[in-house]
Amino acid sequence: MVDVQAVRERVRDDIGRLVHRGMSVECYWRAVSDALAGCVPSEGSCLMTMDPATMLPTAEFVENGLSADAFSRLVEIELREPDYTKWVDLAREGTAAASLSEATAGDLDLSRRQREVRRPEGYADELRVVLSSSTGTWGALTVFRETDRPYFSVPEVRLLSSLTGLLSDGLRRALLLEAASTGHTDTGMLVLDPDDGVDLANREAERWVDELDVGERAGTRLPLVVRSVARQARAIAGGRERVAEVGPARARVRTRTGRWAIVRASLLGQGPLAPVAVLLEAARPAEMAPLLADMYGLTQRERRVTELVAQGLSTREIGNRLHLAAYTVQDHLKAIFAKSGTGSRGDLVARLFFDRRATSLTAPSVIPDGSHGLDDRPSPAGPLA
Structure with missing residues (x-):
């Protein structure tokens, strides 16, 4: 019997080491694909780099992918037409990974890109991973399966979701290394x-x-x-x-x-x-928000409430999201204001998110993994994170 947890830990360690190998973007993508093959098998993969300011694709690295004409149509759908699990929608919703089969409840042809592009080329399910950090979305990874292959399972989606922090860090490092070595960056x-x-x-x-x-x-x-x-x-x-x-x-x-x-x-x-x-x-300002939350001694629950405040949610909406009564949310907000020395939601967002962009305060300080702890224990602060 396969020890699923042991497999996940081994993959996490393997990818963690790849992140610190200083590879080019293409070599990093190939190494990541090899590391994932044993636990999330697929018939192909694609890594797209993106401009973090606009989320427009800037480069692609593909194994067993679509033809050029089909890919052009896919990009057009992605940028201009409604569809399931579009990159910009996943990033806006804070969804780290998603399969097309789960989003369509198994009816893949509900997706326009599946009907028009992917199925005619012989492809079935796809699993998309948003490679985001506190500084923006730097790329996206897709692994896909051909017709007559099983759909991606919920555990496979969860595994890749748990790895997004590492995968994103590795891509950003690779992009920074390439830019710094060519002198095209500060x-x-x-x-x-x-x-x-x-x-x-x-x-x-x-x-x-x-x-x-x-x-x-x-x-x-x-x-x-x-x-x-x-x-x-x-x-x-x-x-x-x-x-x-x-x-x-x-x-x-x-x-x-x-x-x-x-x-x-x-x-x-x-x-x-x-x-x-x-x-x-x-x-970047968003990178400093978790450190400031440490300095103010915000609990994990208070961090989550703060994130939702920064996203513009009302007290009732925050309560619904976290399964809390409205008065409990108000109590958390009072504690947050007192600890941060702010007097309103606007002041709080300005203090923690200088550029008015919400980021994750609840992800672990070591490796963001897409999960959020909601207990009320304060997180330890430290001079270096």
Whole structure:
């Protein structure tokens, strides 16, 4: 008998290590497809990268996909016509993963793209995964099955939903690495040797290192946060540590000028002598919301209420969503206002979401996995997450 939980943990560890391997986008997609094949079998897959500001497709990587004409029609439906499980709808609803069979209750031909494009090309069910983070939607992964193959099961959808945080982190890292290496970004990139010596640094990285400061300890060449995430990436990619136990090779840190930065690290290759790429960029407001929630000591329930406030839901709607009485929601709001020092819903959203965009406050601080805890225990705060 297959131990489903053991399979999930193994896949999570495998993908966690891929995230920290510093691959190109195409290599990352192929490696992820291979890692998923054993637990979510399919006849093909497609990774689309997107502009996070508009969710318009920017590039695609396909195995056993549609013909060019069929794909053009599919994109037209996706952008201009109503249909089931469209990317923009999934992202707006906060749905991490969904199968067409579940959305149509098994009648796939209710979907326009299935009737007009996919079925004529020999395809049946598809499982879509939105690759979103607090900074936006950077891409989308689709795995699909051919005619006469079983539909995707609910456990398979749940598994991919639980992996979206990792998958999204890996895609964003791959995109940042490619952009930084070609000089088309304001992201700083350092390439470190096994002794943390700097083999390569772009101009933006030099500015970030100056702003972070290396401290006064004799012989120190790099800020502590850079060395920390680099060592974490080596441990994870080398299989010595599990991501779920030690956390990702990523940290938020405040610079000498008072702004916040995100520092990420990925191993470029395999083995103890492989170099590490460290990426440095300004933290987006949405990335800081969970840290501010930690600082205010919001409980998991209060975080969930805050998320729904930021989405514009009324007290009654929040109560219906969380199965709470209206007066209970009001009690939570009073506690949230008191802890955050705000006096209204507008003030609260402005304080936590500087750019007025809702993000997840309830996802675990280590790896977002698409689930939300609703207990009333406060989350531990820490200087680096």
